[in-house]
Amino acid sequence: MAEDTRQDKRTGFSPLTEHNTNGIARTSALAPSKTGASKKLVIKNFKDRPRLAENYTEDTWLKLRDAVGAIQNSTSIKYNLEELYQAVENLCSYKVSPTLYKQLRQVCEDHVQAQIHQFREESLDNLSFLKRMNRCWQDHCRQTIMIRSIFLFLDRTYVLQNSLLPSIWDTGLELFRIHIVSDGAVQKRTVDGILEQIELERNGETIDRSLLRSLLGMLSDLQVYKDSFEERFLVETNRLYAAEGQRLMQERDVPEYLHHVARRLEEENDRIVNYLDLSTQRTLINCVEKQLLGEHMTAVLQKGLSTLLDENRVTELTLLYHLFSKVKGGLSTLLQFWRDYIKSFGGEIVCTPEKDKDMVQDLLDFKDKMDNVAHSCFTRNEGFINAMKEAFETFINKRPNKPAELIAKYVDSKLRAGNKEATEEELERILDKIMIIFRFIHGKDVFEAFYKKDLAKRLLVGKSASVDAEKSMLSKLKHECGAAFTSKLEGMFKDMELSKDIMIQFKQYMQNQSEPSNIELTVNILTMGYWPSYTPMEVHLPPEMVKLQEVFKLFYLGKHSGRKLQWQPTLGHAVLKAEFKEGKKELQVSLFQTLVLLMFNEGEDFSVEEIRTATGIEEGELKRTLQSLACGKARVLNKNPRGKDVEDGDRFNFNNDFKHKLFRIKINQIQMKETVEEQVSTTERVFQDRQYQIDAAVVRIMKMRKTLSHNLLVSELYNQLKFPVKPGDLKKRIESLIDRDYMERDKETPNQYHYVA
Structure with a gap:
């Protein structure tokens, strides 16, 4: 075959002929001819690859070195970049790659080493030093990119096939790190300058953020960011915010301090976005939170939580919760102080007799306020809501009986006729809120006693504002406490309805009398077990009234034999x-x-x-x-x-x-204010009922267990009784039952009881 001696027009360097470099003959099958016979094309007699011209390698390297030098010195390159690229490809094709790589590295290293002298100048201030360092780094990166573009074939073939060799870009980074940044004096001054700029910014001054972004990016690219900068940066940050936290806790009130902390956290996050490495974020923010919040959690809460809650500072409370949720143990500490505040504030409402008049309204207002804080500020955190419920239950039962009594009277004031304070919808909402407070009370039987007494007055004197409201309240009590709790109250309503039917019949009866009365009589028949007990009072009624009473008595007993009527003139x-x-x-x-x-x-x-x-x-x-x-x-x-x-x-x-x-x-009767005696009387009735319930519970337990120790019996009683009771009261009831021969002590073990059948 004839040789192709065409000169390569691309480089001007290589008068090489184009041949198959392998020198291997190839065969190719051709399509069959019309006659059906197949032909084969055989290629043979390849020439061996020609040798490089003498001094070609040295001459080519000199031109490449000149080009690299021009790039490093920012002067014009004499040769076309495509020619230089082809020259590198030619050298690599003739196995000169190792030598070429070493030569290139050495040239770059010599240049980088020569740059160190500009950073030895002592007269430079820190900012000028940083600018010079940044300029040197930017030039180095630009030069390395241009050099790599010329030696790209070397980078993609020889370097890529040798995993132990760094790429040309990595080599540039390595050389800059070794000869510039790893120099002790240079590194210290660089980091000192960066820290100085950050401190200036933290103090409110304006700095060149792009400069810091470039330099910190340099440290990150050179993989010395953590060791050379981050450790010192975090130490300085700890020092700064530790001192700032101590100082500001003395100088500022809590709302100001919280806003300052939030602003500092926002600033540090902004620094991460703008020039710090993202890997620093967690440690930096943790550092700020620890020094400004973690070290002062108790002090912040002691100094400001009560004020924030008293003044209902929703914005600051929301911020407080948000900040404390970031600190380890922050929410648990806030939860404890929140619980203690509720117990303290609520305890003052309940345990101050001078505030009894407004106790229930104050409790409702306080509950609304704390609900709003829990929902709006504490993101409906279940732990805080449960802590609030626990705190309310604790303080409201610090004063036995009185809250229950006053809640019953408050309900009476809302359900009584003449109450123009609320519409039906508002009244319903008020009753719902009262039920929330009612749930916290242990002595619900006290509430029942006073509620029943007031309900009786409303029903008998016709002072109830709304039958619907009365029945709604009764339904709420039944849902909360069960049917047994409201059975007597429901009986009172049933009596009123039956009395209306009886009066219709009585009027018909009176119309059939020969001597109709000129007085219209209305009687309410009360079942004694359902209604409060009233002290009978004998008064001198006019003969007409006495006669009419006798007529009604004759009528009623004629329908219901065996019953006894007792008149109650007080109502x-x-x-x-x-x-x-x-x-x-x-x-x-x-x-x-x-x-x-x-x-x-x-x-x-x-x-x-x-x-x-x-x-x-x-x-x-x-x-x-x-x-x-x-x-x-x-x-x-x-x-x-x-x-x-x-x-x-x-x-x-x-x-x-x-x-x-x-x-x-x-003409309203001047109501005698409920005297201490009447209150004591109602409370004593409740106490008497409790004694009966304790006795019944003891007998019920002993009848089932037959034999039981004192401690186990008391434990069982606490589980069964639905009102608070002291161990001493239980002991008295047990002694009473022993005296009445319901049970007896064990002769050998006095602390053991036996049921007496």
């Missing part, structure tokens, strides 16, 4: 028709007021003693009754002498000059 009320100079009026009054007013049909002037003798009303009740008729807003009686209080020597006469814009006037 009675009436509507009287009265004539004044102004005209006729109707007076809606209590039965006691009725008895007093009816006396003035028989005379014009009476003394207190005369009225007491005629009516039989107890002295204290009579004075309150006279006070309501003569000293209130509707003065249908005149008192002589005038005054707010009724004395024994006072006399009363009918006020014929009485005037009022309404036709029917309701």
Whole structure:
């Protein structure tokens, strides 16, 4: 075959002929001809690869070295870059790669070593030094990239096939690290300068962030970032924020301090985004959080949590929770202080008798406030919500019985007629909130006793604001405490409904009487076990009333034989028709007021003693009754002498000059404030009921177990009883049952009890 002696037009360096470099003959099968015979093309007689021209390697390297030098000195390159690239490819093709790699490394190393002198200048300030270092680094990176572009074939063939050899780029980094950055004085001054710039920025000054980003990127690329910079940086950061935390805790109040910490954390995160290595983020932020928060958690909470909660500083409380959630043990510490605050604040509400009047409203407001903090500021954290419930349950039971009593009275005030404070929807929400407070109370039987007493008044005197509201409250109590708790209360409503049916029948009965009465009588029949016990009071009723009572008694007992009726005049009320100079009026009054007013049909002037003798009303009740008729807003009686209080020597006469814009006037009986005796009486009834329940529980347990130790019996009782009880009270009840022969002590082991069948 003929030789192709064409000159390579690309390089101008290599007068080489193009041949198959392997010198191996190849055969190729051709498609069959029309005749069906196949032909083969045989290629043979390849020439051996020609040798390089003499001095070609040395001449080519000199040109390549000149080009590298021009790049390093930032001067123009004499040769075309494509020519230089082809020259490298040619040298590599003739196994000159190891020598070429070593020569290139040596040239680069000599150049880098020569750069160190510019960093020895002592007169440079730190910022100028950093700028010079950055300029040197940028030049080095640019030069290395250009050099690699020329020696790319070497990098992609020889270096890539030798795993132990660093690439040209890595070689450039290695040389810069060894001869520049690893120099002790240079490295120290570089890091000192960077730390100085960061400290200036932390103190509020403006710095060149792009300079720091470049230099820290250099340290990271050279793999000396952690050892040379990060360790010192974190030490300085610890020192700075430790001192700052100590100082600011003394100088600033907690809200200011929290905002400062948040700002510092934001600044440090911003530094990570802008120039620090991302690997520093966790340790840096942990450092700031530890020094500004972790070291001062207790101090922050002692100094400021109460103030933040008292003033309802929602923004700062949210920030406090957010910051403390970042610190180890932060939330658990905050949780404990939150619990202690609730116990302390709530305990003051409950245990201060002077605040009893507003106790329940204060508790509701306090609960609303803490709920808002838990939901809005503490992200509905279940631990904080549970801690709040525990704290409420603890402080509300520090004062036995009183909160339960006052909650019952608060409910009474909301359900009583004349309460214009809330719509039906608002009233429902109030009752729901009350039930939340009610759940925390241990002595629910105390609540039941006072609630039942107030409910009876509302039902019997017709003062209930809404039957729907009453039944809604009853439903809530039943859902919370069970059917047994509300059975008597439900019985009261049932009595009222049955009484309405009985009165319809009684009116029909009266219409069939030969002598119909001119008095319309309404009677409520109360089942004794359902209603509070009332002390019977004998008063002198007019003959007409007595006669009508007997008629009703005859009617009722005729339908229900074997029953006994006991009249309760203290709860009675009436509507009287009265004539004044102004005209006729109707007076809606209590039965006691009725008895007093009816006396003035028989005379014009009476003394207190005369009225007491005629009516039989107890002295204290009579004075309150006279006070309501003569000293209130509707003065249908005149008192002589005038005054707010009724004395024994006072006399009363009918006020014929009485005037009022309404036709029917309701004269409220002056309610005697619940006396200490009445409160004690209600509480004693509860205590008596508890004794019965304890006795029943002891007998029930002993009947089942037959024999039991004292400690196990007490433990069982605590599990069964639904009210708080002291060990001493249990011991007294056990002794009482032993005395009554329900159980006996073991003769050999006095601490052991046996059930007596």
